Amino acid sequence: xxxxxxxxxxxxxxxxxxxxxxxxxxxxxxxxxxxxxxxxxxxxxxxxxxxxxxxxxxxxxxxxxxxxxxxxxxxxxxxxxxxxxxxxxxxxxxxxxxxxxxxxxxxxxxxxxxxxxxxxxxxxxxxxxxxxxxxxxxxxxxxxxxxxxxxxxxxxxxxxxxxxxxxxxxxxxxxxxxxxxxxxxxxxxxxxxxxxxxxxxxxxxxxxxxxxxxxxxxxxxx
Numbered sequence: 191x192x193x194x195x196x197x198x199x200x201x202x203x204x205x206x207x208x209x210x211x212x213x214x215x216x217x218x219x220x221x222x223x224x225x226x227x228x229x230x231x232x233x234x235x236x237x238x239x240x241x242x243x244x245x246x247x248x249x250x251x252x253x254x255x256x257x258x259x260x261x262x263x264x265x266x267x268x269x270x271x272x273x274x275x276x277x278x279x280x281x282x283x284x285x286x287x288x289x290x291x292x293x294x295x296x297x298x299x300x301x302x303x304x305x306x307x308x309x310x311x312x313x314x315x316x317x318x319x320x321x322x323x324x325x326x327x328x329x330x331x332x333x334x335x336x337x338x339x340x341x342x343x344x345x346x347x348x349x350x351x352x353x354x355x356x357x358x359x360x361x362x363x364x365x366x367x368x369x370x371x372x373x374x375x376x377x378x379x380x381x382x383x384x385x386x387x388x389x390x391x392x393x394x395x396x397x398x399x400x401x402x403x404x405x406x407x408x409x410x411x412x
Contacts, residue, residue: 202282206283237324240306240319251294277290281388289336290333294332297377362375
């Protein structure tokens with residue numbers, strides 16, 4: 191049986207990704223104009239740090255993605271826009287936003303658990319419970335991992351996923367690592383798992399039961 195051809199990508203123009211990146215950048219410039227103390231207080235109030243989450247400020251799991259410590263450098267801003275825009279075009283606004291949010295929130299919670307354990311061991315002298323922890327990087331890494339893990343071609347998918355995970359592991363192994371490095375690796379791993387799920391769901395939706403469908407998957411997934 192001839193394998194069923196894959197449907198073309200929908201011809202949608204990304205709009206949510208540019209809107210989000212632009213809002214974050216404009217907010218960063220506005221925040222940078224505040225007095226240093228006020229700026230630090232604002233960023234800390236929206237951080238997913240131990241102090242905020244322990245106090246029940248769970249809204250920071252969402253608002254932290256809307257703030258950055260400094261205006262985005264042009265290369266990083268372009269990369270963020272490209273990755274989020276690609277995800278929006280491939281999956282639509284809802285799914286792309288879901289991947290971003292799952293990576294951002296999931297990595298933030300896992301990092302929070304690790305930092306809370308560390309604070310318990312180190313005691314009051316540990317400054318990390320009140321650290322500034324904002325930004326789009328967890329969602330960015332998760333979306334990037336999901337895109338890599340959902341590539342149809344098996345060889346490209348394997349190389350892209352392995353390369354990203356290797357890049358994510360390297361900072362964690364260095365002596366001067368930070369909890370943000372661990373968060374990036376965690377977000378990548380979460381995104382990779384989400385991307386694998388998206389790809390599996392796409393195969394199920396586009397396939398037909400029986401021997402012919404399985405043969406079609408094998409051809410399409412070389």
